[in-house]
Amino acid sequence: MEVTTPTKLEYYDQMFKLQSKATLVHYFKGDDGRKALILDNTIFHPQGGGQPSDTGFVCVTNSNLRFCVQDVRSKDGVVFHYGVPVDSTMESELEQGKGKEVILQVDEPRRRLNSRLHSAGHLLDVCIRNVGLGHLEPGKGYHFPDAPFVEYKGTVPPNELQNKKREIEMEVNTLISKGGKVYAAVLPYEEAAELCGGSLPDYISPGSNPRIIKVGDNPGCPCGGTHVSDISEIISIKVSQIRTKKGMTKVSYTIGA
Known part of the structure; x- marks a missing residue:
């Protein structure tokens, strides 16, 4: 799996935004067994600079599918949202979801x-x-x-x-x-x-x-x-x-x- 286009860091410009929309670029299972989403932009802060990552949810628009974001990391400009689908029976929708609109919701208290x-x-x-x-x-x-x-x-x-x-x-x-x-x-x-x-x-x-x-x-x-x-x-x-x-x-x- 290779993604070369950097993820747009929307929180850079809108630091207090807790909900936004993005496009699903890729859903995959990494070598370590963790499942991850890559989006074209994100308001989720990845762990780094002495600060832990955000957590929250990514939901496919007009669908009941919710992906629970448990950890967020950045590598070579690409942000990886690690977590699990809330309903594992709908995982195929994520696997075939490239290009779909998703809604991001950051855990506000955290x-x-x-x-x-x-x-x-x-x-x-x-x-x-x-x-x-x-x-x-x-x-x-x-x-x-x-x-x-x-x-x-x-x-x-x-x-x-x-x-x-x-x-x-x-x-x-x-x-x-x-x-x-x-x-x-x-x-x-x-x-x-x-x-x-x-x-x-x-x-x-x-x-x-x-x-x-x-x-x-x-x-x-x-x-x-x-x-x-x-x-x-x-x-x-x-x-x-x-x-x-x-x-x-x-x-x-x-x-x-």
Whole structure:
């Protein structure tokens, strides 16, 4: 099975859209035994960038067939919606369904939780700079509900860790209480760099058109994930731990219910 046409990522432009229509491109069973749909476009966010995938349903228009989406992954620009038909007796309709219109429905509570966790990570990046830790360089983030954290290259003196933990938590909750719109846009390289404080990370190629997330009035950053529409939707953040080890600083956090 080979699909060379990239899937259009509709959530890139319409981050808060939870229902849409698409065309079925392919239905197949992979080498690992999992069944998957490939669509011409999708509002489902695939796992990546430290964010878990969306789940939900894909329904064939004018049919009783519903496909339960349990996991979403992207490879070489093609998005794979893994799951199972709700009624296995109608599976042949999917096998013969190339070109049919389908309706996508994203699980809203899961999307909102993932978006809040991901946005909280960006807000912590802002607060790290605001409390005098601007020497820390952003690294990876893990924005899953079980143990979210953000990690930075650089260290904090051990005797300052607890004070900085308190300062970060106070600063981030002050920003949440003030609120602020969250924007996402695909921009030309130069415009994106300007919005991100004058430069972009090395992994962003000059001449490309990166997607930039801007959280309130703070500098933007490249990101492909989903986010809240306003900072206030995060509700609150508790910094559960901050530690320095092997030249890295890790800030673990939870968000309010």
